[in-house]
Amino acid sequence: MSDLPEKMTRRQMLKRCAVAGAGLGLGLVGLGGEAFEDTNAAHAATLRMREAMFYDKLPGNKIQCKICPKQCVVGDGERGFCGNKENRGGTYYTLVYGAAACVGLDPIEKKPLFHFLPGSKALSVGTAGCNFDCKDCQNWQASQARPEQLPESSVYYWPPTTLAQLAVRYGAEVLAYTYTEPVVFYEYMLDGAVVGHKYGLRSVMISNGYINREPMLKVAAHLDAIKIDLKGFEDDFYRKYCVGSVKPVLETIKRVKALGKWLEIVYLVVPTVNDDVKQVTEACRWLVKAVGPDVPLHFSRFFPQYQLTHLPPTPFETLDRCRKIAREAGLHYVYIGNVEPWRGTENTYCPSCGKLVVGRSGYRVTEMHLNSGKCAYCGHKIAGS
């Protein structure tokens, strides 16, 4: 079995994913430019195949996937939008069960989850595939790849028990399903969460929230925290930039809150695309009304990626404006992420007395002034789990 690197920085992880996503690139690096055929690939592909959950069989060997609101109707021999599930003779299979294409031993703050086990380590995995096609995707080399496009040398076969054992070995308290989109490797995530609990590990889902009600309810029973990307607040934006729609995401956010699971939200601010005052204001007001003022909201800085390389990184001023809007809307915990430590934007302040209760520098917790989850100065309960 491959050994997990002790620590992989975000940059290293992205580089790894980039290499993985290069497809031919890796084959050529390994073999000097020739076409190649990996004799182990067929065996590996068989190991990673499991019948998918949540789909209906249709006449003519077609199936309809019910895992996410896209509800793809998939003909025999074809794949769904996610690219990692395939209809074979009228049975729908996931091709990525246990196939960890992106891995890392990350601080939980990197997910980002700031109010859930601060300072803990999360063994993080993601597979090829996604049910969105976000033009700004930061992990597109893996998320937009089909499994066979990632070279075997870059994919770990870590079925749930292996995953849990590795997490224990490396001192992680959390399993994180992340980097790409866990909705499309649902079967792996669900089994990982169930097995993880047996090993005393918590499980967190880092998701776009584009998932149907039934699968969400089923997996949520085994999850401990969920982070959802609210990528914008207009359906037109979701259609154009993500190939999705906003309403199901909002429903998932409300559903997670109603289930009592710990929830944090990320809003990636893309210049000229979703950074207008109206859209940000509406999103923040909706969050306060739908899930309350204690849900942490992370405004994340965009860097030119994938199909939006023509845009500049998000200016600090824009992020700061978003934070002000969120605070004015009534949100208590608003952060700015994906930036160098800057003006204390990743710190947690007590909403009651205003004092610093958790100091952070990047993904590192530098100071903590909490007593049993309460502000050490005034005793106010700091939201979290």
Added chain:
Amino acid sequence: MSNDSSRREFLVTLGLAAWGLAGCGRNQQPVAGAQIRTPRAPSPTPDHARVVIARRPDVVAGDGSINVDLLGEMLDAAVTALAQQPKPVAAWQTYFGPDDRVAVKVNTLGGAMSSTHPQLAQLVCAGLQSAGVAESNIIVYDLLNEHLRAAGYEVKLTGPGVRCMGNDAVGYEDEVTVVRQVGTRFCRLVTNCTAIVNMPLLKDHDLAGVSIALKNHFGSISNPNKLHTNHCTPYIADLNCAPVLRSKQRLIICDALRVGYEGGPTFKPQYTVPYGAIIVSNDPVAVDVIGLEIIEQLRAKHGLQSLMALDRAPRYIAMAGDSERRVGCADRDKIELVEV
């Protein structure tokens, strides 16, 4: 022998070095030799197209076998009529020359009974060689090795001779190409060749309406699964606007020996008929227009509703020929249909 020279010899043996596939890394551009030759034949235009159809019902026997000699005659006749040349060799030379590296895109998703016939692909490769293209400079390709094998092709990664491989063997460009509403990575065979022969099938497609020449290039990219939304519209039209396709695609040779008029894209015997034709043009849009016409005729003949009535009309065909995209001619009145 130094490591470098050893490696070089190895690549020469494989023959892929000449394709610019040696040492491809991130951000590497196609090698200088991959620059596009200006074809002697005119590029497609929305204003006029010529489509040649060669049909011989006897080419497909009752047991499904193909009369290869007759198929060869059909191909010669069609290419000659398209190029308006007196001899087949001169016709092939209208489109290809000795300096070309040709990628031949077949369609093999549907298995042995619903794929571009290997016999036809073989004849096309022979035609290319008659124009002076070296056999080592011809690669037949599709999305996956396993699809090619299932369709009866021998996957052949190394020379000598014509090679055949899936994109999973050679991979995709690292860089994303954005064309209108499509963001994708092209397979390395397409970016490193100088010319493309597009060899689609003529078949129904549940999502796209039909799968003919324009749709066939979903097998030339990394993420076809992302482009099936909204009946593949406008994605198929937009993909075909990509300069790498427009500038290199010289010939479309559509395999209509058998036609699936319903239940596609996979093989459905109850909806598949021997049609005994090949459709040839340099204009993918015009081929789709004619192909759609044939499929609708077959549907009507077998008592099925039209794709339009079923809300499955392939709207991307007209889009590909519109004034913004100008991939080819979508106006039936401007398409000259030649039967040989």
